[in-house]
Amino acid sequence: MSSRELVVLGTSSAVPTRHRNHNGYLLRWDGQGLLFDPGEGTQRQMVHAGVSAHDVHWICVTHFHGDHCLGVPGVVQRIARDKVRHQVRAVFPGSGELYWRRLRHAAAFADTDRITEHPVTGEADAVGPLTARLLSHPVESYGYRLQEPEGRRMLPDRLRAFGIKGPEIGLLQRTGSVRGITLDQCSVPRPGQSVAFVMDTRLCDAVFELADGVDLLVIESTFLSSEAALAKEYGHLTAFDAGVVAARAGVRRLVLTHFSERYGVAEEPAFLEEVRRSYDGEVVVARDFTTVPVPRRR
Numbered sequence: 001m002s003s004r005e006l007v008v009l010g011t012s013s014a015v016p017t018r019h020r021n022h023n024g025y026l027l028r029w030d031g032q033g034l035l036f037d038p039g040e041g042t043q044r045q046m047v048h049a050g051v052s053a054h055d056v057h058w059i060c061v062t063h064f065h066g067d068h069c070l071g072v073p074g075v076v077q078r079i080a081r082d083k084v085r086h087q088v089r090a091v092f093p094g095s096g097e098l099y100w101r102r103l104r105h106a107a108a109f110a111d112t113d114r115i116t117e118h119p120v121t122g123e124a125d126a127v128g129p130l131t132a133r134l135l136s137h138p139v140e141s142y143g144y145r146l147q148e149p150e151g152r153r154m155l156p157d158r159l160r161a162f163g164i165k166g167p168e169i170g171l172l173q174r175t176g177s178v179r180g181i182t183l184d185q186c187s188v189p190r191p192g193q194s195v196a197f198v199m200d201t202r203l204c205d206a207v208f209e210l211a212d213g214v215d216l217l218v219i220e221s222t223f224l225s226s227e228a229a230l231a232k233e234y235g236h237l238t239a240f241d242a243g244v245v246a247a248r249a250g251v252r253r254l255v256l257t258h259f260s261e262r263y264g265v266a267e268e269p270a271f272l273e274e275v276r277r278s279y280d281g282e283v284v285v286a287r288d289f290t291t292v293p294v295p296r297r298r
Contacts, residue, residue, distance in 0.1 A: 004029050004193065004294040006218060006255065008286045009038075009045040013222050014067050015261040021045050021288055022067045023258060025218060026055065027195060029146065034058040034130075035075065036144070036197050036218075042071030043078055049289055053082040059115075060130070061092040062199040063141035064099040073106035080112035087114060091127050093140045094119030123206075133210050135201035137235040143201065143210045148192030158186040193294055199258060202235050203245070211249035215295045219245065220258035224270055227260075243275035252295045253282040 009024030016022050022039025026049075033055040035042075046052070056079065061069050079088055092100050097119050105111070120132040120142055132142040152173070159165065162181045164172060172178045172186060194214040198207055201220070211217050222236040231238050237245075239256060246254040256271055263271075268285045275283050284292050 003031070006195075006216065006290075006292040006294070007049055007051060008255075008257065008288060008290040008292070009042055009049055009051070011257045011259060011286050011288055011290075012039075012067070013220075013258045013260050014065070016041065016067075017261050017264075019265055019288070020259065020261075022070065023199070024071060025197070025257075026051055027146070027197075028055075029195075032057045034060055034146070036060045037062055037068040037199060038071035038075050039067045040070035043074035045288065046075075053078040053084050054086075056084070057086060057088055058130075059088060059090045060144055060197070061090075061096075061100070062135075062143065062197070063093060063137060063139050064096040065139065065200065068199060069099070069103060072100075072103040076104050076112075076115065077107065077109045079114060080110055084112070084114055087116060089118055089127065090115055091118045091120060091130060091132070091144075093142055094121040095140045131210075133206040135198070135206055136204040137200045137202070141200050141235075143196065143198040143206060145194065145196045145210045145214070147194045150192050151190045152183060152187040153190040154187045162186065191298060193297060195294060198237075198245075200235055201237065202232055203237065203241055207237075207245055208249055211245050211251055213250050215252045216255065216292065217246060217249070217251040217253070218255045218257060221256040221271055222258055222260050224263070224267070225274055239271040239274035240277060243277060243279040246275070246281060247279040251279075251281060253284070253292070254279065255284045255286050255292055257286040 007026040010021030012020035023037040024042040025036040027034040118127045125132045131145045135141045176183045195216045196210040196214045198219045221239040223231040225240045
């Protein structure tokens, strides 16, 4: 199993359907679990997906519309009930802190000090490896990007040519030189992997900045283009918009989600068709319990 993958827990927008639960997305990343936008029913979806409270290290809320946060009480209480011992960071728009506190304390239970709160503010903010950018929606909404730092890829033929082997390879990586031979002579830059998560928003500069060159883009596709005016009015994207973003930003793998309840499974090909008008890369039209690996490094 990939150590970096997206587990989709729900794919509906404001109203869940027989086939689609409210939002919910767990990004597995090197032993850490980032839970984005836990909508109503997320705790039960986690059970069906084989995800436990111990798999959650981050709770990231884009905004405080119900389909993106009504699952917070159940997840928080489950973290406390299951006695999760590691730190769980909660990231959410600072302007919605009152809503966060109402959700966290929605019912009587023994709270846990394992959850620490990290409200984000301004046009751009950062919490650990996460970057948050303010989007364009009727309420304050943030998109998130997880970016691995750039590294180096060692070149075996160059190492052999210089006679560098065994412990000297590690020394070269740590110090940058061995016997006068530099790291640049034996390696090339290796871009870090990246994932962007873009929910409710109109097209804006921040969407393209978050998506720029990412390996995996998870993005709302609430409507088809026939409802473009409605999408703009309510601060959403169409499938065509998502394709434009992916093409312009150079996204490697695109995941469409957050579908209006007006569309059933039979309409899924129409979403793919709209994306294909501008983007020819990998596309996943997500369903509940879809698992999507982060593409291998370039």
